[in-house]
Amino acid sequence: MDSSVVFNIVTTAIAVVAVVTSVVFGARQARIAKHANHISVMMDLFAEFRSVEFHEQHDYVTTRLGAECDPAGGVRGLPAEPRAAFYSVVYYYQSFANLAVFGLLDETLLATVLRTRIVSVWEAVRPFVERERELRGEAGGGTYMSIFEELARLAADLPPEHVRARLTASRRGRLRGLD
Known part of the structure; x- marks a missing residue:
């Protein structure tokens, strides 16, 4: 050659x-x-999560909102303080959900980390959101808070042991890197 x-x-x-x-x-x-x-992105959003006021509003939304307020008026019919708590907490999770929809955040990671909180907030606000959709003329699967609703559905569908399985897999991966 x-x-x-x-x-x-x-x-x-x-x-x-x-x-x-x-x-x-x-x-x-x-x-x-x-x-x-x-x-x-996660660190920026979790900065709000560290505030005492956010946790007070979160507790209000998940434990007292439904008992103290009638969902018949929707979200717009809530008194000022409950409405402020609703907006603060629900739009906080809606922000995460929006970032996930646009691919800026892994929705499975988000649902894994905040699983219980997302599900409990959705369960608490669902009657208010559904009524708000009716008042807006969006009955039967409206768009108001639909992204947050989908995130809550994803979080609810994750088995409770999912978090533990992810942690275990993460530890195994780190340990493999030490070999």
Whole structure:
């Protein structure tokens, strides 16, 4: 075989290896960047989660809203303080759900981390949201809070042991990295 042919084959092989390596590392960097975006968004939203006022409003919505207020007036019919608590808590979770819909946040991660809270808030506000949909003329599957409703459905469908399974898988992955 001519030495120039061998040289061409070797240089072509090196070029192919370089391209494949670049593609692999580029895909890995994109995946890392995506996870970095998730972390940043989660941390910003969890800042609100650390406030005492948010937890007081959350407790109000999940334990007292339905007992103290009639859903017949929908959300707009709530008195000022209960309505403020509703908006603060429900739109907090709606923000997470919106980010998940647009691919800025992993909805399964979100539903795993906030599973119980999302489900309890949805159960508490559901009669008010459904009545609000009727008042808006959206009866029969309206759009008001539909993204949050879908997030609550996803969270409710996750088995309770899902969180534990994710933690176990995460630990195994970290331990493999130590080998």
